[in-house]
Amino acid sequence: MNVVKKRRTLLIAGPTASGKSVVALALAEKLNGEIVNADAIQVYKDLEIISARPGRHETMRAPHLLFGHIDGAVRYSVGAWLAEIGNVLQRVWSKERVAIIVGGTGLYFRALTSGLAATPAISEQVRSDARERLSNTGIHRFREEIIAFDPEITRLAVADVQRHLRAYEVFAETGIPLSVWQNTGSTGLIGSSAPRVVIEPNRETLYSAIEERFDAMMDAGALDEVKRLAARGLDRSLPVMKAVGAMELLGFLGGELNISEAIALAKRNSRRLAKRQLTWFRNQAADWPRAASSEEAVRLLAEQRYLAEWG
RNA sequence: GGAGGGGUGGGAGAGUGGCUAAAUCCAGCAGACUGUAAAUCUGCCCGCUUCGGCGUACGAUGGUUCGAAUCCAUCCCCCUCCA
Numbered sequence: 447m448n449v450v451k452k453r454r455t456l457l458i459a460g461p462t463a464s465g466k467s468v469v470a471l472a473l474a475e476k477l478n479g480e481i482v483n484a485d486a487i488q489v490y491k492d493l494e495i496i497s498a499r500p501g502r503h504e505t506m507r508a509p510h511l512l513f514g515h516i517d518g519a520v521r522y523s524v525g526a527w528l529a530e531i532g533n534v535l536q537r538v539w540s541k542e543r544v545a546i547i548v549g550g551t552g553l554y555f556r557a558l559t560s561g562l563a564a565t566p567a568i569s570e571q572v573r574s575d576a577r578e579r580l581s582n583t584g585i586h587r588f589r590e591e592i593i594a595f596d597p598e599i600t601r602l603a604v605a606d607v608q609r610h611l612r613a614y615e616v617f618a619e620t621g622i623p624l625s626v627w628q629n630t631g632s633t634g635l636i637g638s639s640a641p642r643v644v645i646e647p648n649r650e651t652l653y654s655a656i657e658e659r660f661d662a663m664m665d666a667g668a669l670d671e672v673k674r675l676a677a678r679g680l681d682r683s684l685p686v687m688k689a690v691g692a693m694e695l696l697g698f699l700g701g702e703l704n705i706s707e708a709i710a711l712a713k714r715n716s717r718r719l720a721k722r723q724l725t726w727f728r729n730q731a732a733d734w735p736r737a738a739s740s741e742e743a744v745r746l747l748a749e750q751r752y753l754a755e756w757g
Numbered sequence: 758g759g760a761g762g763g764g765u766g767g768g769a770g771a772g773u774g775g776c777u778a779a780a781u782c783c784a785g786c787a788g789a790c791u792g793u794a795a796a797u798c799u800g801c802c803c804g805c806u807u808c809g810g811c812g813u814a815c816g817a818u819g820g821u822u823c824g825a826a827u828c829c830a831u832c833c834c835c836c837u838c839c840a
Contacts, residue, residue: 462795487795497795525792553794563791601789608797609790616792628791683793690795714784719795725788 454544454756455535455636456747457558459484459731460645461723462550462690462716463655465740467500469645470548472744474508477544477756482534483512484549484558487689489527492518492675495668496691498659511538518675518686525567528557532635544756547636552726561632565624568615576614585610596623641750643743644727644734656716660691664709669695676700690715 456473460466470481483489487497491514494501500510511534516522531547538545547558580588585604592599592613602609616624647655672695680687687693691712698708727734737743 485795486793521793523792524794528792551794553791553796556791560791565792567792603789603798606789606798608793612792612797624791685793685796688793688796693795716795717785721786722790723795726790726794729788730790 452542453535453539453637453640454752455539455640456544456546457555457636457640457642457734458546458548458645458743458747459552459555459642459727459734460550460743461647461652461720461727462498463652463659463720464550464645464647465655465743466548466550466645467498467504468740469643469743469747470546471500471504471507473747474544474546476748477546479544479546480509480511480538482531482538482545482547483510484527484531484547484551484554486522486524486527486549486551486554486685488513488549489516489522490514490518490686490689491516492678492686493671493689493692495663495666495671496689496695498663518678518684519680522685524553524557525562525565527554528562528635531558535635550723552723552730556730557634559634559636559638561634563627563630564632565616565627566620568619572615572618576611576618579614580607580611588614592617596625598623598625641747641752642734643737643746644731645738645740645743646724646727646736647739652720653717656720657713660709660713660716663691669698672696673699690719 456477456479458466458469458473473479474481481500485497487493488499489512490497493499494514499513504510505513512527512530535545547555549555579591583591585607589599589602589604589610592610595617596613599610599613602613613624616622616627620627668691672692675686675692676696676699687696694703694708694712694715697703697711698705703711735746737746
């Protein structure tokens with residue numbers, strides 16, 4: 447193993463359809479960099495079109511890492527991603543190349559820069575036990591049980607079933623409350639000095655880009671892609687099955703929606719996704735520099751002195 | 758020209774005297790967020806607000822009534838059918 451001298455890293459975040467890939471590619475070519483994915487759905491092999499994952503054109507121009515390497519049957523997670531990206535970054539850095547981390551998943555960036563609680567993996571047994579317990583007792587009793595060992599859980603909304611389940615599972619698995627785990631902060635892999643940018647296009651531009659892109663996805667064979675996914679007969683609760691666009695087209699294939707309803711819903715849900723991403727970055731990454739467009743993002747990053755040195 | 762139906766908040770659409778600033782759905786906005794995060798959840802959505810309220814509102818105008826989106830009159834507009 448080479449000794450890593452410089453951890454040259456660039457962070458590019460932004461909502462779906464904001465032009466992140468373009469920025470990443472431009473900088474990768476300029477700086478001899480490698481592009482690393484920070485998007486929770488672009489990791490899945492099964493969804494190239496629907497997830498707007500970089501295709502041949504892009505991957506020929508620069509190395510792309512952590513894209514499409516996970517089988518849809520796998521329940522991927524921030525933790526798994528963080529574990530993988532650690533190695534990936536070591537490899538990129540050891541080659542004296544720049545790691546350009548791009549994506550729209552705010553939580554992934556947070557894990558990267560601030561670390562993640564060191565909770566162990568939850569066994570399938572505990573997972574299903576938790577679900578069974580919940581359906582037997584109902585959310586109110588379930589919640590009280592959790593609060594008994596972890597009072598912090600009071601702050602969760604009662605309807606937030608997913609987070610209640612998580613709290614229950616962690617305690618059942620480890621005997622230590624989730625909130626305690628979460629205070630055992632690890633430090634991030636990426637320092638605060640790494641150049642970064644959030645692409646924040648105006649709402650109208652972004653929304654019309656989303657709609658046009660979805661039409662383009664349909665033309666590119668999105669429906670066939672989702673048909674292939676459907677044919678696998680995977681569990682509906684898997685993350686791949688919940689990807690925006692996939693979910694709606696699955697609804698069409700299952701006969702619950704007609705095609706135009708499915709398309710309209712997919713667009714709507716993409717808009718909502720983008721909105722949530724903007725909210726995240728606005729409030730959780732408030733100190734990151736902003737760019738209103740991909741062009742501005744390139745310019746903004748290129749102006750930073752790091753890049754002059756790195757190039 | 759004749760007969761009937763209808764005009765409600767950004768859209769759809771309930772409501773037919775007080776419990777109605779007006780159900781519900783959609784669209785939108787804001788927020789939360791530590792292993793499902795493209796997920797999960799919360800609030801707002803006529804205007805103003807110190808978030809308790811205050812002011813205007815249900816095509817228009819006028820009227821009945823203690824009180825009207827709801828009843829009456831006139832006017833304007835839309836739709837269906839018959840000529």
